[in-house]
Amino acid sequence: MSTSGLAYTGGVGFALWRRSLLELARVRGGLLPTTLAPLIFLLGSLGQFGRLDQLVGFPTTSYIAWLVPLSCLQAAGFAGGATGANLARDIEAGWFDRLLSSPAPRPLLILGPVMAAVTRCLVPVTVILAAGLVLGPGLTGGLFGIAMLYLAAVSFSIVASLWGITLALRARSQQVGPLIQNGVFVAVFLSTAYTPLPFLKGWLAVAAPYNPVTYVLQMGRQATVSGIEPSWAHTWPGLLALAGMVALFGLLALRQLRRVDR
Amino acid sequence: MSTVALERDVATQGRVIVALTERALRVQMRRAQFLLPSFLLPLLLLAVIASGTSAAQQLPGFPSTGSYVGFVVSGTIMQGTLLAGLMAGIAIASDIEGGFFDRLLSAPVNRASIVLGRVLGTAVIGIAQAVLFLSVALAFGADFPGGIVGVALAILLAALSASAAAGLGAAIALRTGSLSLMQNLFPFVFVLLFIAPAFFPRELLSPVLETISVVNPLSYVVEGMRGALFDSSALGSVALGFAAAAGSVLLTCALAVWAMRARVRS
Amino acid sequence: MNGAEKLGRRTDATIEAEGLERVYPGGLRAVDGVDLAVEAGEIYGFLGPNGAGKSTTVRILTTLLRPTAGHARVAGYDVVKQASQVRRSIGVALQEAALDPLMTGRELLQLQGALHGLRRAESRSRAEQLLERVDLVDAADRLLNTYSGGMRRRLDLAMALVHRPSVLFLDEPTTGLDPVSRSSLWGELRSLNDEGTTIFLTTQYLEEAEQLADRVGIIDHGKIVAEGTPQELGRLVGDPGLYVKLIDPSQSDRARELLAVHGSVSDRGEGCLSLRTVLGARAIAPIVRTLDEAQIEVDAVEVEEPTLDDVFLAVTGHRAEEPGEDGSP
Numbered sequence: 086m087s088t089s090g091l092a093y094t095g096g097v098g099f100a101l102w103r104r105s106l107l108e109l110a111r112v113r114g115g116l117l118p119t120t121l122a123p124l125i126f127l128l129g130s131l132g133q134f135g136r137l138d139q140l141v142g143f144p145t146t147s148y149i150a151w152l153v154p155l156s157c158l159q160a161a162g163f164a165g166g167a168t169g170a171n172l173a174r175d176i177e178a179g180w181f182d183r184l185l186s187s188p189a190p191r192p193l194l195i196l197g198p199v200m201a202a203v204t205r206c207l208v209p210v211t212v213i214l215a216a217g218l219v220l221g222p223g224l225t226g227g228l229f230g231i232a233m234l235y236l237a238a239v240s241f242s243i244v245a246s247l248w249g250i251t252l253a254l255r256a257r258s259q260q261v262g263p264l265i266q267n268g269v270f271v272a273v274f275l276s277t278a279y280t281p282l283p284f285l286k287g288w289l290a291v292a293a294p295y296n297p298v299t300y301v302l303q304m305g306r307q308a309t310v311s312g313i314e315p316s317w318a319h320t321w322p323g324l325l326a327l328a329g330m331v332a333l334f335g336l337l338a339l340r341q342l343r344r345v346d347r
Numbered sequence: 348m349s350t351v352a353l354e355r356d357v358a359t360q361g362r363v364i365v366a367l368t369e370r371a372l373r374v375q376m377r378r379a380q381f382l383l384p385s386f387l388l389p390l391l392l393l394a395v396i397a398s399g400t401s402a403a404q405q406l407p408g409f410p411s412t413g414s415y416v417g418f419v420v421s422g423t424i425m426q427g428t429l430l431a432g433l434m435a436g437i438a439i440a441s442d443i444e445g446g447f448f449d450r451l452l453s454a455p456v457n458r459a460s461i462v463l464g465r466v467l468g469t470a471v472i473g474i475a476q477a478v479l480f481l482s483v484a485l486a487f488g489a490d491f492p493g494g495i496v497g498v499a500l501a502i503l504l505a506a507l508s509a510s511a512a513a514g515l516g517a518a519i520a521l522r523t524g525s526l527s528l529m530q531n532l533f534p535f536v537f538v539l540l541f542i543a544p545a546f547f548p549r550e551l552l553s554p555v556l557e558t559i560s561v562v563n564p565l566s567y568v569v570e571g572m573r574g575a576l577f578d579s580s581a582l583g584s585v586a587l588g589f590a591a592a593a594g595s596v597l598l599t600c601a602l603a604v605w606a607m608r609a610r611v612r613s
Numbered sequence: 614m615n616g617a618e619k620l621g622r623r624t625d626a627t628i629e630a631e632g633l634e635r636v637y638p639g640g641l642r643a644v645d646g647v648d649l650a651v652e653a654g655e656i657y658g659f660l661g662p663n664g665a666g667k668s669t670t671v672r673i674l675t676t677l678l679r680p681t682a683g684h685a686r687v688a689g690y691d692v693v694k695q696a697s698q699v700r701r702s703i704g705v706a707l708q709e710a711a712l713d714p715l716m717t718g719r720e721l722l723q724l725q726g727a728l729h730g731l732r733r734a735e736s737r738s739r740a741e742q743l744l745e746r747v748d749l750v751d752a753a754d755r756l757l758n759t760y761s762g763g764m765r766r767r768l769d770l771a772m773a774l775v776h777r778p779s780v781l782f783l784d785e786p787t788t789g790l791d792p793v794s795r796s797s798l799w800g801e802l803r804s805l806n807d808e809g810t811t812i813f814l815t816t817q818y819l820e821e822a823e824q825l826a827d828r829v830g831i832i833d834h835g836k837i838v839a840e841g842t843p844q845e846l847g848r849l850v851g852d853p854g855l856y857v858k859l860i861d862p863s864q865s866d867r868a869r870e871l872l873a874v875h876g877s878v879s880d881r882g883e884g885c886l887s888l889r890t891v892l893g894a895r896a897i898a899p900i901v902r903t904l905d906e907a908q909i910e911v912d913a914v915e916v917e918e919p920t921l922d923d924v925f926l927a928v929t930g931h932r933a934e935e936p937g938e939d940g941s942p
Contacts, residue, residue: 093730100727104716111715111756122534129541132556134400136547141405179711183772186675186707187728188700263384271391279399286415287487289398346679346696 097189101197106204108171119167120209123160127152127213131220134279144281144312150225153217154305155278157238158298160209162269165202165242169249170262172198177259191342195250202246203239210238217309229315230308233323237305240327241298245269247334254341272298297326360460367451367464372471374438385430386476390483393423396546397487403547410548412577417489420480421572422545424505425565427476428469429536432512433529435469439520440529452611462521462603466513466596473509477502493578500575500585507592508568514599521606543569548582567591626650627780627811628657628674632683635669635835643669645835646683651813651828653779656806658826658843659815662925666835667815668708671784674813675705688780701729704773706766708784714758718749718768721757722775729776736775743771747801763794770801781805783814787821799824819924823847831928839928849927852876852889854917855896859884860910868909875900887917 109116131149138148145151172195175181184194214234224230249265256264275292276299277285285293293299304323307315375382393416401415412418442448451461481491481498491497520529543565544552552560560566571588574580628651635644644666651657661667672678674687676696685692688702712721719740726736744753747767752760760768766786773781786802787795802825806812816822822829823843831839831846839846857872859865862884869886872878876890890896894916904911925931 092732096727096730096733100724104713104720104724107713107715107720118531118534122537125534125537125541129537132541132553133545133547134403135553136406136551137400137403139406140402179707180713181711182672182677182707183705183711183725184728185677186700186703186705187725188697188730189728190697267384267388267391274391274395274399277399278395280402284402285398286401287398289395346677 094190094193097193098196098200101193102200102204105168105197105201108201109205109208116205116208119160119163119205120212123156123163123209123213124216126159127156127216130279137280140280140284142283145310147222149217149221150309150311151279151306153214153221153309154234154237154302155273156213156217157210157234158241158302158305159270159273160213161206161238161242162245162273163266164206164209165245165247166249166265166269168198168202168205168246169251169253169265170259171201172250173253173256173259173261176253176257185345192339195247195338195342198250199243199246202242206238206242210235214308221309224308225311226307226309226313226315233315233320234305234308237301237323237327240331241301244327244330244334247331247338250338251334251341254338254345272296277302297330300326360457363456363460364464364467367456367461368467368471371435371438371465371468375434375468375472382434382472385427385434385472386479388430389423389426389476389480392426393420393480393483396422400546403551406551408548408550410579410582412573412582413490414484414488416484416487417491417576418573419546420484420489421501421569421576422540422543423480423484424477424501424572425508425543425545425569426536426540427480428473428505428509429512429539431469431472431476431509432514432516433532433536434472434516435465435513436516436520436532437526437529439465439517440524440526443520443524444526458607458611459604462514462517462600462607465517466510466600466603469513469516470506470510473505473512474502476509477505491576493576497575497578501572504568504572504575504588504592507589507596508565511564511592511595511599514596514603518599518602518606521603521610524610539563539565545569564591564595568595627653627655627689628685628687628813630670630674630683630685633670633673633680633685634682635666635673635678636681642835644673644680647832647835647837649685649830649837651811653811654806654809655827656802656812656814656825658822658829659813659832660817660819660822660829660924661815661832662817665832667832668784669835670832671707671782671813671815675703675707675782676700701776702779704776704778704781706769706773706781706783706786708788712757712760712765712768712772715756717754717756718744718760718764719753721768722772725772725775731775739775743774746774747771748797761794763790763797766790766794766798767801770798774805778810780811780813783812785815785817788817795821819843831924833925833929839924846924846928850923852891852893855888855890855893855900856913856915856917857886857888857900857904858912858914859886859904860912864909867907868904871903871907871909872900875903884912 130152135148137143138146138151172181218224226233248268252261252265275289276296277293282290282293282299300322303313304320306313307319313319396419397416403409404415410418439448442451481501493500516529519532542556542559543563544560549557549560549566549570567583567587568591570583571585571591572583574583574585574588628649630647630649633644633647633649634642636642647666647670659667659670669678673680674685674692676692676699679693687699690698690702692699716724722740722743723736726739731739744750747770749764749768749771752764757765770786787798790798799821802812802814814825826843829841829843829846830837839849857868859868865880865884865886869878869880872886872888875892875896876888878886878888880886888896888900897914901911901914
């Protein structure tokens with residue numbers, strides 16, 4: 086790509102990212118639902134299932150340490166999915182037509198929502214991590230652990246955003262919103278959400294090892310779960326899973342974008 | 348009012364309530380995309396919890412109920428009825444915003460009948476949910492020693508619970524008339540659910556939650572349901588469950604009728 | 614300009630379409646064999662009722678929708694194969710005036726500039742220039758949700774102009790605007806056209822087409838049913854009409870007899886008559902004189918502009934009814 090091409094790409098990317106930030110800054114309480122719902126889920130699950138940490142062989146003696154990375158991932162996924170729902174709204178309102186009728190390269194047009202997802206997810210993820218620190222024993226994984234938790238969450242918000250964009254481009258209607266978020270919910274919870282692999286029973290014991298989110302969770306849990314100590318072995322499967330999901334949903338989103346004029 | 352007129356009046360109101368119940372159900376069925384989540388979400392959570400937390404049965408103090416899914420399905424039924432109640436509130440709010448509600452009010456219909464029609468419609472949905480969720484639990488290995496009678500009592504409790512939830516949804520919808528507010532109440536379904544021993548026995552909840560759950564009527568309903576299904580007073584008192592459920596229905600329906608009166612006056 | 618002359622095959626047209634067709638997946642044939650040839654510097658009015666296929670045609674010409682058959686070139690580029698070159702050449706203001714309510718006018722213009730590859734400084738000065746042009750300087754830093762309908766349309770137009778396009782597509786630019794906003798927008802379009810911009814606009818208003826367009830195409834059920842200058846189309850309707858309102862309705866029979874010498878008269882009831890006459894507005898003085906001599910008092914005499922409905926009726930033989938979803942009017 087030529088220098089001017091790069092400058093152009095950067096300019097469009099920056100402009101679309103700024104627009105997504107404006108939305109955060111100017112809608113009062115716009116982030117509340119995506120923050121509140123995972124927080125309620127965190128506290129509720131903690132209250133219901135908190136005694137699970139007494140199971141023999143559970144990798145931490147603090148159930149909240151087990152749950153916080155899950156809730157961070159859930160929040161990041163919802164924040165990413167929400168950008169898909171917003172794209173559906175933009176399509177319905179005709180705003181997306183304006184972008185489509187400009188000469189901007191097509192992939193740049195979905196860069197806006199993806200970057201919005203990255204930005205958006207930072208708020209709920211940080212709030213939940215802070216709540217976890219107040220209630221729980223602390224960060225056992227040190228700086229590396231925190232970095233891995235944020236990397237997992239941010240990357241997962243990109244995956245969820247690309248999934249949402251794919252559905253939004255296909256349905257072109259805001260009604261697709263719940264479907265996007267339910268998909269995120271299923272992906273997050275059909276994993277080692279509540280207990281580690283050895284404690285899973287029945288079909289989940291079969292399914293969870295095949296769910297990439299299981300490995301993303303493991304990567305993020307290096308931050309708070311003492312039994313998952315920071316190590317490359319606990320990191321690379323998560324990175325691989327994230328890379329695979331970004332590639333898969335990225336391709337699906339681009340394919341759907343190419344079909345948008347049909 | 349003479350006895351004959353009173354009877355006729357009761358009969359008329361009965362017909363009105365039946366018609367409104369039918370309408371509530373029919374509209375809910377047509378908007379399947381809104382109703383469906385109140386069946387699917389609880390099943391999803393049931394699947395996750397039954398499989399993901401079943402190791403809990405190894406915890407000391409966890410009651411032995413055979414399969415774990417049989418224990419947690421009562422919480423799933425509660426979740427379903429709460430969602431159905433929220434849907435009822437959303438339906439009323441959209442009736443208000445769409446103007447259909449004014450037409451109802453301008454008809455010579457008893458105000459309480461309008462609320463009751465919606466509440467009964469939701470009760471039917473609650474029964475359907477309970478039947479579905481219990482069948483799923485049975486299919487996945489649950490065993491209910493309470494037998495037919497226990498299952499029937501649990502379904503009845505589900506109907507009452509759905510009625511109470513619908514009364515609460517209706518009260519909020521009638522008071523605020525705002526569709527977007529109703530839609531934003533979604534997370535609070537989980538608040539109500541999680542501050543009851545929905546999926547774990549009360550003694551095994553975290554201490555804070557155990558304290559809060561004492562004042563949550565849902566706690567007694569869900570325990571009553573387990574008591575009935577497993578024919579075990581150790582799991583919960585069926586009588587207490589019915590008392591809590593019936594009390595909630597009376598309270599929330601009274602709130603809804605009061606909110607309706609306030610709306611008509613304003 | 615002579616419309617008939619332009620109907621001949623021209624290859625240097627700025628917008629040309631041949632056998633353009635769009636069938637939606639449900640089977641709806643929204644555009645059904647449209648041919649177009651719009652010359653550089655022309656204002657072309659695309660006239661038709663709701664659902665006739667106007668917007669679908671515009672979406673095809675602006676690369677937003679693929680035709681299912683036929684082809685089209687805009688500014689010399691094929692709308693399917695050379696879509697990005699087309700996008701560089703055109704400015705688009707679509708029907709919904711889709712503007713992000715959470716952004717300010719200035720931010721929207723700068724975003725549009727970035728989308729078209731303007732540098733930041735360039736984009737900023739271009740925004741300034743355009744805000745002035747469409748008279749939105751005072752509102753430039755207010756959020757869009759405080760803008761009136763007229764302001765939105767003006768901003769929409771300004772956004773379409775950011776990259777100085779040679780062809781401008783406007784989908785119903787004045788629908789829903791008050792008369793003052795409408796005529797100010799018309800003025801702006803005329804001056805753009807004077808600067809050399811080719812303009813393709815759709816409208817439901819015959820008046821708008823007459824005011825602006827050099828040439829008008831009428832579309833009905835996805836087909837172009839008539840094309841020509843506004844005058845030519847107006848003539849299809851027949852003689853111009855006059856509307857006469859009497860003060861005393863009981864005199865209308867008598868007035869009807871008297872006016873028959875000027876043209877064909879029909880009684881509309883309640884003291885209102887309409888008269889078709891070759892003289893048009895020039896018939897007003899003789900009419901008033903005739904009625905005055907017979908001591909019939911006249912409340913009002915007005916020239917009746919033919920409406921889109923009239924033209925439609927003349928061209929297609931049916932009224933420009935709006936296809937309601939349930940079939941009811």
